Amino acid sequence: xxxxxxxxxxxxxxxxxGRPVSLPIEPRAIxxxxxxxxxxxxxxxxxxxxxxxxxxxxxxxxxxxxxCCTLAYEAGGREIETIEGLAGPNGLxxxxxxxxxxxxIQCGFCTPGFVLTTKALLAENPRPTRAAIEDYLGGNxxxxxxxxxxxxxxxxxxxxxxxxxxxxxxxLPSSRERGLNGPRLSGPRGPx
Amino acid sequence: xxxTDTEVRARTAIGHDAPxxxxxxxxxxxxxxxxxxxxxxxxxxxxxxxxxxxARIVGIDTNRAAALxxxxxxxTGDDVPAADPYYGHALKDRPILAxxxxxxxxxxxxxxxxxxxAIADEAVTLIDIIYEEMPTAVTIAAxxxxxxxxxxxxxxxxxxxxxxxxxIHLEPGNVCYxxxxxxxxxxxxxxxxxxxxxxxxxxxxxxxxxLEPHTTIAQWTGADDLTVWSSCQHPFLVRAELADLYAxxxxxxxxxxxxxxxxxxxxxxxxMEPITSALARVAGRPVRIANSIDExxxxxxxxxxxxxxxxxxxxxxxxxxxxxxxxFDTGAYADNGPRVVATGADAAPGPYRWEAVRxxxxxxxxxxxxxxxxxxFGASHLQWCGELQVDEIxxxxxxxxxxxRERNLLSRGESVRPGGKPLxxxxxxxxxxxxxxxxxxSPKPAGIVGRGMSVGLLAAGAxxxxxxxVRMEADGGVVLLVSSTEVGQGARTVFGQIVAEELALPLDRxxxxxxxxxxxxxxxxxxxxxxxxxxxxxxxRAAADVRxxxxxxxARLFDLPETALEIxxxxxxHEGESVPYRDxxxxxxxMVGGELIGHGEVRPEKGSGSYAEGxxxxxxxxxxxxxxxxxxxxxxxxxxxVSVADVGKAINPRxxxxxxxxxxxxxxxxxxxxxxxxxxxxxxxxxxxxEYHVPTIADMPHTFASNIVENEDGPGPYGAKGVGEGALAGxxxxxxxxxxxxxxxxDELPATPERVWRALRMHDDRNDEDSTGSxxxxxxxxxxASWG
Ligand code: FES
Ligand code: FES
Numbered sequence: 001x002x003x004x005x006x007x008x009x010x011x012x013x014x015x016x017x018g019r020p021v022s023l024p025i026e027p028r029a030i031x032x033x034x035x036x037x038x039x040x041x042x043x044x045x046x047x048x049x050x051x052x053x054x055x056x057x058x059x060x061x062x063x064x065x066x067x068c069c070t071l072a073y074e075a076g077g078r079e080i081e082t083i084e085g086l087a088g089p090n091g092l093x094x095x096x097x098x099x100x101x102x103x104x105i106q107c108g109f110c111t112p113g114f115v116l117t118t119k120a121l122l123a124e125n126p127r128p129t130r131a132a133i134e135d136y137l138g139g140n141x142x143x144x145x146x147x148x149x150x151x152x153x154x155x156x157x158x159x160x161x162x163x164x165x166x167x168x169x170x171x172l173p174s175s176r177e178r179g180l181n182g183p184r185l186s187g188p189r190g191p192x
Numbered sequence: 193x194x195x196t197d198t199e200v201r202a203r204t205a206i207g208h209d210a211p212x213x214x215x216x217x218x219x220x221x222x223x224x225x226x227x228x229x230x231x232x233x234x235x236x237x238x239x240x241x242x243x244x245x246x247a248r249i250v251g252i253d254t255n256r257a258a259a260l261x262x263x264x265x266x267x268t269g270d271d272v273p274a275a276d277p278y279y280g281h282a283l284k285d286r287p288i289l290a291x292x293x294x295x296x297x298x299x300x301x302x303x304x305x306x307x308x309x310a311i312a313d314e315a316v317t318l319i320d321i322i323y324e325e326m327p328t329a330v331t332i333a334a335x336x337x338x339x340x341x342x343x344x345x346x347x348x349x350x351x352x353x354x355x356x357x358x359x360i361h362l363e364p365g366n367v368c369y370x371x372x373x374x375x376x377x378x379x380x381x382x383x384x385x386x387x388x389x390x391x392x393x394x395x396x397x398x399x400x401x402x403l404e405p406h407t408t409i410a411q412w413t414g415a416d417d418l419t420v421w422s423s424c425q426h427p428f429l430v431r432a433e434l435a436d437l438y439a440x441x442x443x444x445x446x447x448x449x450x451x452x453x454x455x456x457x458x459x460x461x462x463x464m465e466p467i468t469s470a471l472a473r474v475a476g477r478p479v480r481i482a483n484s485i486d487e488x489x490x491x492x493x494x495x496x497x498x499x500x501x502x503x504x505x506x507x508x509x510x511x512x513x514x515x516x517x518x519x520f521d522t523g524a525y526a527d528n529g530p531r532v533v534a535t536g537a538d539a540a541p542g543p544y545r546w547e548a549v550r551x552x553x554x555x556x557x558x559x560x561x562x563x564x565x566x567x568x569f570g571a572s573h574l575q576w577c578g579e580l581q582v583d584e585i586x587x588x589x590x591x592x593x594x595x596x597r598e599r600n601l602l603s604r605g606e607s608v609r610p611g612g613k614p615l616x617x618x619x620x621x622x623x624x625x626x627x628x629x630x631x632x633x634s635p636k637p638a639g640i641v642g643r644g645m646s647v648g649l650l651a652a653g654a655x656x657x658x659x660x661x662v663r664m665e666a667d668g669g670v671v672l673l674v675s676s677t678e679v680g681q682g683a684r685t686v687f688g689q690i691v692a693e694e695l696a697l698p699l700d701r702x703x704x705x706x707x708x709x710x711x712x713x714x715x716x717x718x719x720x721x722x723x724x725x726x727x728x729x730x731x732x733r734a735a736a737d738v739r740x741x742x743x744x745x746x747a748r749l750f751d752l753p754e755t756a757l758e759i760x761x762x763x764x765x766h767e768g769e770s771v772p773y774r775d776x777x778x779x780x781x782x783m784v785g786g787e788l789i790g791h792g793e794v795r796p797e798k799g800s801g802s803y804a805e806g807x808x809x810x811x812x813x814x815x816x817x818x819x820x821x822x823x824x825x826x827x828x829x830x831x832x833x834v835s836v837a838d839v840g841k842a843i844n845p846r847x848x849x850x851x852x853x854x855x856x857x858x859x860x861x862x863x864x865x866x867x868x869x870x871x872x873x874x875x876x877x878x879x880x881x882x883e884y885h886v887p888t889i890a891d892m893p894h895t896f897a898s899n900i901v902e903n904e905d906g907p908g909p910y911g912a913k914g915v916g917e918g919a920l921a922g923x924x925x926x927x928x929x930x931x932x933x934x935x936x937x938x939d940e941l942p943a944t945p946e947r948v949w950r951a952l953r954m955h956d957d958r959n960d961e962d963s964t965g966s967x968x969x970x971x972x973x974x975x976x977a978s979w980g
Pocket of ligand 1: 052
């Protein structure tokens with residue numbers, strides 16, 4: 001078999017947690033690998049690797065995407081937000097604090113994904129009903145908590161955020177489709 | 193003194209919802225899991241796995257893979273550099289990499305180490321293997337057939353380091369373990385009984401699904417020093433097995449355990465550590481192997497089971513005798529199968545008063561992926577069958593489920609099994625709590641609605657050996673060294689609370705490290721709900737040792753007997769006068785520096801602590817459920833789930849409740865959704881999370897009630913006993929009994945819409961037959977029922 005042609009590297013210009021990043025990447029590079037292996041942002045977790053579990057959720061221009069199924073080049077020119085970008089110099093982000101206060105964390109492997117999904121939800125809908133929360137978080141799996149405390153965390157986060165900014169931003173235009181972003185790759189990580 | 197007395201008590205007392213000590217690390221992404229670590233020079237391993245369930249390996253050509261730039265090492269079963277190429281803590285039946293033959297689809301055959309994961313992925317596609325397919329035995333029935341191919345030479349199979357289940361005598365065939373016991377005159381009691389219910393039951397293999405798949409990094413320093421960072425629950429047992437494989441002293445092997453992204457039994461004992469350490473040795477570099485989810489699914493699973501059970505009772509609902517025969521599908525290798533079989537057999541009679549009992553349980557090899565531990569193993573397998581039969585007897589005797597249990601459950605102090613620990617819980621009190629949470633006496637809502645309860649016992653605690661060390665530093669703060677794995681259950685928080693309590697410190701002055709076998713002291717394992725009870729007791733003793741040292745020094749400082757002193761708020765006190773710990777240490781060591789080290793140990797209090805003499809405590813597996821069945825689709829909605837955590841003492845009630853909520857949800861998944869499906873060739877059909885349904889938010893019960901029972905009757909610190917598994921078995925079985933209450937008699941889990949729909953049709957047919965006077969009894973609970 002002739003060796004595969006190696007595609008030339010391309011440059012990824014993006015913003016990660018507010019900082020500009022310029023990085024040579026292979027066109028086939030997966031966003032999750034770039035974040036974890038190239039940028040050492042290991043808070044974003046890999047579990048299912050196939051857009052089922054939400055553990056790898058990051059925000060792209062505020063929209064939650066599964067980094068395991070997003071090509072890194074798609075993040076070009078956009079703002080990436082990972083779990084590492086949430087806490088500020090004054091401590092935890094109110095959503096993170098809500099997860100701590102409600103004990104919505106056990107093993108913690110799903111937690112970054114849930115926190116970022118919650119951030120997107122509350123940006124769109126600052127006072128979601130329980131049903132709206134259940135719907136929005138329906139694409140994130142947690143095997144430890146049974147979800148009860150996570151739902152409490154989201155409600156608590158909404159209250160905490162409302163206390164910080166009593167006049168919340170108007171909801172973002174919701175032109176996005178949840179859970180469907182980049183193409184699915186039948187890449188090298190499939191069943192062997 | 194920095195805090196007032198009341199502040200300290202409010203923050204440190206046990207019995208208090210202290211916030212998790214690991215919460216901030218986990219919510220910021222800073223907490224490290226095995227896959228987050230990177231070693232200098234680390235290579236990436238990838239496994240080529242067998243596509244066949246049973247085949248001879250005729251030839252392997254690795255030349256093209258080895259020639260690929262960036263490939264560091266290619267290892268086959270012949271190249272494994274271990275003194276003993278076979279491992280297995282119960283039975284040494286498993287090659288580190290397949291030798292000559294593969295026994296399940298997914299078995300690792302070749303391992304590649306490369307400079308980066310993409311190269312390793314490509315390299316495995318360049319390996320050519322010629323297989324010669326062999327006849328398979330994919331199901332229990334096929335494996336037990338007379339002409340079944342034998343997976344192993346069981347007569348000569350060697351016992352592993354942690355077999356611990358007595359002598360094994362096996363006939364040639366596919367049975368790798370047999371556990372049996374009998375008491376009373378079974379045949380006579382059955383012959384004289386008024387009511388006999390019998391049935392056959394099928395219980396599915398399920399996947400534990402911890403979100404973090406198995407991940408291991410191995411590094412050799414020279415030929416005789418191995419360090420492994422691994423997502424494992426039992427670091428000391430992994431260390432022992434690795435030392436055994438490489439013929440090294442145990443001290444030459446170091447196992448470090450970062451945070452685990454869930455375990456639920458899937459990371460108990462050795463999993464990927466033997467392969468990873470072998471590959472690192474061949475590569476001459478540190479190597480990481482990280483399973484993907486489809487690989488994790490074929491690494492370990494829960495045992496599927498087939499069982500026959502019959503139960504005899506008097507006409508007025510007094511239980512008399514139970515007979516059980518159960519076959520546990522352990523897959524191609526024993527893994528923890530023998531222990532699962534023994535525990536399952538033990539729990540099979542249920543916590544009732546029997547005149548006669550006979551149980552036979554077998555572990556059976558099949559050409560499917562190996563089965564091991566899964567949360568509540570043993571209890572979950574047969575509790576639902578037994579509880580269905582108890583309820584069916586009640587229906588025939590005019591007693592409801594609560595009355596049946598009030599009449600028949602064991603009382604505290606009664607024998608559960610001869611030679612073992614008597615019952616150490618108030619089961620009738622517990623089951624009444626379930627009834628209260630279900631509003632048992634209230635009329636049921638309209639529709640096809642059922643209410644059910646279930647109770648069982650699980651032999652918990654495993655072997656009771658744990659040690660811990662508490663170091664009090666010169667500033668009066670404490671570092672706790674304990675090897676129990678923080679798998680999400682909150683072990684570090686509970687241990688921190690115990691130390692804080694014993695040493696009158698605020699929780700934030702106690703640091704709890706993760707397990708590192710070269711640093712933290714021996715702990716047998718993290719599982720079987722043992723950490724709070726056994727490791728917690730070791731922690732309490734270690735802290736008490738430091739307290740005694742502080743008081744001894746304080747006695748010199750105050751020139752008073754120790755009995756005149758007390759500790760409060762990080763200080764030693766005599767009446768109104770106090771000396772902070774840091775000054776106590778300074779006085780002792782003469783300047784700032786030095787440390788007090790306390791040691792705590794737990795070991796069997798009498799006897800050998802063997803399985804037969806155990807358990808350390810009986811974990812109560814109790815649950816309740818209310819379900820609504822949609823007659824059109826067969827879909828089941830859990831409207832209420834109830835658990836009872838009979839924990840002796842809740843050191844952190846919120847963490848107890850968290851265990852219950854998570855366990856109950858897994859019980860719902862197990863009862864209604866989860867099932868690994870192997871086709872006739874032994875291939876796993878639903879090997880992705882698209883096809884294997886893990887419960888989501890949409891599957892939550894409408895309401896959940898957890899009852900915490902604190903009778904301070906456990907063997908752990910402050911009378912605590914473990915929690916974490918009972919809700920899974922209890923709620924899953926309660927869903928089965930609730931379905932039966934609704935007229936849906938299920939003899940195979942999970943109760944998928946199709947099975948429920950079919951059972952509903954059968955129920956309707958049966959009612960028709962009833963009205964025409966035919967013998968409806970023959971159908972009860974899974975088929976062959978009869979009046980005795
Ligand atoms: S890892 Fe599961 S969705 Fe990406
Ligand atoms: S906390 Fe473990 S998976 Fe959610």
